[in-house]
Amino acid sequence: MPDMLDGQIHTITLPVTITKTDDVEQMVEGWASVSTAPGADTPLIDLQGDLIEIEELRKAFCEYGLHSRQLNFMHEGPIRGTLVEMMIFTPERLAKLGLAPDALPLGAFVSYHIPQYEDYAKAKRDGLLAFSIEGESLREEIV
Numbered sequence: 001m002p003d004m005l006d007g008q009i010h011t012i013t014l015p016v017t018i019t020k021t022d023d024v025e026q027m028v029e030g031w032a033s034v035s036t037a038p039g040a041d042t043p044l045i046d047l048q049g050d051l052i053e054i055e056e057l058r059k060a061f062c063e064y065g066l067h068s069r070q071l072n073f074m075h076e077g078p079i080r081g082t083l084v085e086m087m088i089f090t091p092e093r094l095a096k097l098g099l100a101p102d103a104l105p106l107g108a109f110v111s112y113h114i115p116q117y118e119d120y121a122k123a124k125r126d127g128l129l130a131f132s133i134e135g136e137s138l139r140e141e142i143v
Contacts, residue, residue, distance in 0.1 A: 018123070026120040029085070029111035033057055039102030050139070054106040058088045061108045071112050073122070080119045085111035 019030040035043050035054040043051040052060070064083075071081035087093075087109045094101060114120040 021124050023124075026114050026117065027084070027111055028081075028114065028120070028123050029109070031105065032061070032086075032108040032110040034105040034107035036106040038105050051142070054088075054090050057106075057108060058090055061086060061088055071114070073119075080116070080123075081112040081114035083110060084113050 018028045021028050033052065035052050035057045037044060043053050045051050065086050069083035070079045071083070072079055089104050089106055089109065091101060091106065094103060094106075114123055
């Protein structure tokens with residue numbers, strides 16, 4: 001995700017909130033990252049003090065979908081699951097879906113399959129509080 005401050009590459013952590021689980025298919029889904037709140041004109045500032053405009057978020061998640069799609073816990077250990085669905089909500093996509101511009105946040109909504117029941121149960125029990133999309137970025141100070 002292009003985003004540079006002090007000319008260094010930084011790791012970005014984007015928390016995911018589970019909104020639905022499926023015990024039969026061992027699936028979890030939720031918002032992986034929200035750029036802009038419904039109806040807002042400016043991007044949100046995340047917990048790391050960063051903001052990601054929706055077009056940059058879309059590009060980053062397209063790269064993630066093409067090249068990784070992997071899930072682990074706390075950025076450690078083995079791969080626990082795989083991305084199976086992703087929808088990036090942009091203003092253009094909301095319009096194409098016939099939704100009002102303020103119907104949903106602008107961001108990435110994802111679904112993961114977690115094949116090992118123990119991992120799925122942990123994700124469901126803990127709400128994936130330590131689950132995040134990780135990647136590298138270049139930070140850019142916005143004045």
